[in-house]
Amino acid sequence: MAGNTFGTLLRLSTFGESHGIAIGGVLDGIPAGLNIDLDFVQAELNKRRPGQSQFTTSRNEEDKVEFLSGIFEGVSTGTPIGFMIRNKDSKSNDYSHLQSTYRPSHADFTYEKKFGVRDYRGGGRSSARETACRVVAGALAKLLLSKYNIQITAFVNQIGPIRLTRNYNEIDLSLIENNPVRCPDEPTALQMMKLINETKEKGDTLGGTIQCVIQNLPIGLGEPVFDKFDAMMAHAMMSINATKGFEIGSGFSSIDKNGSQLNDVFINDNGIKTKTNHSGGVQGGITNGMPVYFNVAFKPVATIMQSQESVNSKGETITLESKGRHDACVLPRAVPIVESMAALVTADFLLLSRGNKI
Amino acid sequence: MAGNTFGTLLRLSTFGESHGIAIGGVLDGIPAGLNIDLDFVQAELNKRRPGQSQFTTSRNEEDKVEFLSGIFEGVSTGTPIGFMIRNKDSKSNDYSHLQSTYRPSHADFTYEKKFGVRDYRGGGRSSARETACRVVAGALAKLLLSKYNIQITAFVNQIGPIRLTRNYNEIDLSLIENNPVRCPDEPTALQMMKLINETKEKGDTLGGTIQCVIQNLPIGLGEPVFDKFDAMMAHAMMSINATKGFEIGSGFSSIDKNGSQLNDVFINDNGIKTKTNHSGGVQGGITNGMPVYFNVAFKPVATIMQSQESVNSKGETITLESKGRHDACVLPRAVPIVESMAALVTADFLLLSRGNKI
Amino acid sequence: MAGNTFGTLLRLSTFGESHGIAIGGVLDGIPAGLNIDLDFVQAELNKRRPGQSQFTTSRNEEDKVEFLSGIFEGVSTGTPIGFMIRNKDSKSNDYSHLQSTYRPSHADFTYEKKFGVRDYRGGGRSSARETACRVVAGALAKLLLSKYNIQITAFVNQIGPIRLTRNYNEIDLSLIENNPVRCPDEPTALQMMKLINETKEKGDTLGGTIQCVIQNLPIGLGEPVFDKFDAMMAHAMMSINATKGFEIGSGFSSIDKNGSQLNDVFINDNGIKTKTNHSGGVQGGITNGMPVYFNVAFKPVATIMQSQESVNSKGETITLESKGRHDACVLPRAVPIVESMAALVTADFLLLSRGNKI
């Protein structure tokens, strides 16, 4: 019902199917007076665009965003920003064979059972194409955050077994865009690209993890109890297609340590900080001024170029030959999506925090 | 702001500080006509109660819930169910020394900076005592779910390095309450208890993971895009104190597999099912009728019985000696909290799903 | 912030300025499986269209709605319905003189002070042009309601001093579209048209009231306490531009009667009904199965074709000569807007009522 809207004071509502006329959204709550750098927004969107490198689907979508409202003479007016991206290269014939087929680990089956009706072309609403709208909104949120010097940076830190062993604070984040897999460590990136190519040749796919860092956060973002900063961030990340896990700070590795090892001791170093940052910048659900960092796990892309067994809508066993144009590994293109959702969450909490005190 | 309310159609608002007069809540949206088994609710609450075993804090709270409205002659009336638990054994003197002290990895610092004012007694609003209200509401949600035969079961599957190696479908879930650590495998449970005792003697603490399984779910729960079943579940779990990670189905281990290995093939076995369940019962954010299972990582309890360095509100370095009564490992008592949040999420989606079709 | 979204389960978010690129919206929550009669939607929109008669502004907007998502092969899919209406005949030069002028009883001044930035062309976001999006969404809601035989009908019952003296149940509602003022009583309509013409010649404007009737409502719509059926309806109506009052059932005239005269006695006449309907179909905020009827008061259009004193943004006194193309009386075009908002409220409550009982 309300599943297509995200946020409280900064609120994104999106619409659109993979192979319909257009996808788009309404972003309500960007404060008035923000300079909107349209080139920046388009550049962000281009990072998610299909066809940007040999590692991404060859679907050729220009993904040109058209803004319809809420911006006047280059500045936000405080009214909702409507935007739209027309679907151009939507070869929906590629999907006619899926009308009565349930692809393994896709949402064909669940959408059909939930709604009784289904736009089967390319996954319809459940397609990751929808995330382009998140990137548009996220780019606007980033522009707002940049006014407060808050910086959000994500990168690929694992693809299949190939893993970047260093943490966010040990690497040069400016190198992320230096290679098409968006891993800021060149040797690791090369290994990742090699693995993607090999896997793609076998018609198979890969998963991985993305790490996201938020720097220069003010103290005090996040709300008590249910809307903790990390809870909302987990919500945001797990709403991205193909994600299977979320961890913040020391995350799942916290289990291996005792409290005496994991506690972040407070120190006074030109202001109160913590000596370590196992908490990941959040304590009691509220930012403490240290960098927030978290990992998001993505499963391998479900569409493989191998024949698979499945079932059709009559319940008959069938063999499915995959068609269409798909990524062997979605991680590089997911980097701007992770950043965008992080930006939306952070900006919303920033606005909410204005009401903390009288 | 809105941080103390959870849910859309089934909506819980809670209030209360650890050492204030009372904690409580309002649960709005329980449909009319549900028999309310008050003994069941109290029994659920007792599972979370301090002082229930040698493994839990000795704070002696009776935790008797008092229902104030919304139930008439044993049946829900469709109006909000107000409830309250008075704080009885609140030795707030234990905390007077914390008035100007920031305990490591607690929320003292962040709450003070966010709000400027802080009820420093036992963590105030940020205390895990608040979760008792979630258990009351969760028990009511469970009663609703049981009308639809939906069953929610959580258990401890890791404490420190001691791990239950079998999965939810390989163990006898009826054994969970057989031991005070709520691990349904006796030998593992014994190891866990030994480890907790040893760690407690050192004045240290432990973390771990809880696994939760939801069975007999109808197909079609969860909403597209932002309010996916797993996204909302992640939100719910990460809102519980001390959680650091969430993963559903194959979770973080998905990374090590290829798409061809991880895809869940559909079969027709008295209805459409999947041969494997790496998806964890959710595809495209919507339940597919298979069991939902997920893991939640908890960091070790932050309050340790060792002296720690910290900083006071003047920014001066201090040495903190822990007082108060605390668990060395919170996992066993967190089991009913995980179940309760899972029940609230599931019941809310159940009600939302009534609007799916005309 | 959240001001551009309306509804809980059926949720409309709109965007767009009077003289921007487009206006549009996202309607989320239309259940799947509804046949979408596009001609009906356009016909509804045409009732609100400028230039439809001599009594409306000559701005020539085709107001052709383009649906972008959520409908597949003529049927709703349960996913959000995005739509857009391009602004075509937007002579924004007409408004350049208003850049630093505050028109009396318009929102120029308040928007500028609230946001610091203002799209001054034709009122920008505050223009009644935005209501076209409500009519599109309202038409979709009407299609949903018609499945349940619920009928919503509004008509003009007063313009200036000319008043339709009979009540909704004494008139033939099928005659509404017989004349351009949408008053179902021909002699009264003629008087109204005469008055509008006379007033327009003087460069002046008129207000009036619209009555709306909802028939065949199920018993039980509306939620206790804050979201009463009539409270939400008042909210909806008072959100329409230029409205100044709302009354349901006996409304303000209730004051003149005693309880013994105004109480609606229950009778059994093939089901429990009330002998009279002073309540207006709602008791305790919940529909009782009788027709709902209410009146909405509209002030005269603020833009008059006479010179007016005002103040510019520097605080200097100026004389304002009105330009642009405007209605002398907005009531006839407001009829579909009132119906649309009534349909959105009713449909939302219909969906909410599915959760009333277990």
Place this chain on the structure above:
Amino acid sequence: MAGNTFGTLLRLSTFGESHGIAIGGVLDGIPAGLNIDLDFVQAELNKRRPGQSQFTTSRNEEDKVEFLSGIFEGVSTGTPIGFMIRNKDSKSNDYSHLQSTYRPSHADFTYEKKFGVRDYRGGGRSSARETACRVVAGALAKLLLSKYNIQITAFVNQIGPIRLTRNYNEIDLSLIENNPVRCPDEPTALQMMKLINETKEKGDTLGGTIQCVIQNLPIGLGEPVFDKFDAMMAHAMMSINATKGFEIGSGFSSIDKNGSQLNDVFINDNGIKTKTNHSGGVQGGITNGMPVYFNVAFKPVATIMQSQESVNSKGETITLESKGRHDACVLPRAVPIVESMAALVTADFLLLSRGNKI
């Protein structure tokens, strides 16, 4: 479902039935650092209390509010403020005869049909007793508003045909509490009291209107399009029991005037103001700095001390003899309720306005 919660950033959730254990609520969003004057809150509540004068029901409820959380050392902490009022003098035996009876113009019938289950004692949830919680929350909102010098004042301006002919700006608002009917004009008040007494003797009841004025409002409160200041105020007022109409500024009388008469001309008089205030302080849904004023119509109390015909749950015609203790005219006690809802709306918009600009 969500019907028992009101507000966005300042959010009140209430619970409780007329003759249950207690009524109460949770007010979330009061910013931290506000001095909470508990005596003021209780004094506000006393204005609504039954039994305060010969003109109100003799039900003897002390209505002592107990605060349970969110206040520490006399100051708000930014966490939810839970509160409770125990029902003491609840003679529910008075109502046992109503178990299967539908009182005319009460909510007995609609609640039973909606929910299938009904707490029939004294109207249960639909009783106006619930409004005591609004007064507690409203008093807290008033304390917040007083920090910004915003003042909210309501008074009775009509009971039956007896009407205060002067407007809010022509009367001395400090006289309101001088008489038990809360009409700030002594001769009119005396007439009203006489009429109430006469009507009560006949076993009959009276309605009327309350006028509310909000002074010293900042410019810019209210949100575009759906959440206009006046739309939300109408929602709030129409959610109060027994209200039948709402009008702001010139309201329904706007109809009798032309635009040239009704437009509020801007002038510069130590800041931009309007010469007249037909708009009622709101233009385009946003406050313009002039006083906001509006009227709320209340129908006569439905419980009369005369025998009435009705129907029982079997559909049989019965004669109903009223018992219980009831007001002949609820207007004087409704004054603090109107003020409270106005305060909640205003304070919420005040907090929302903090996000208007970057």
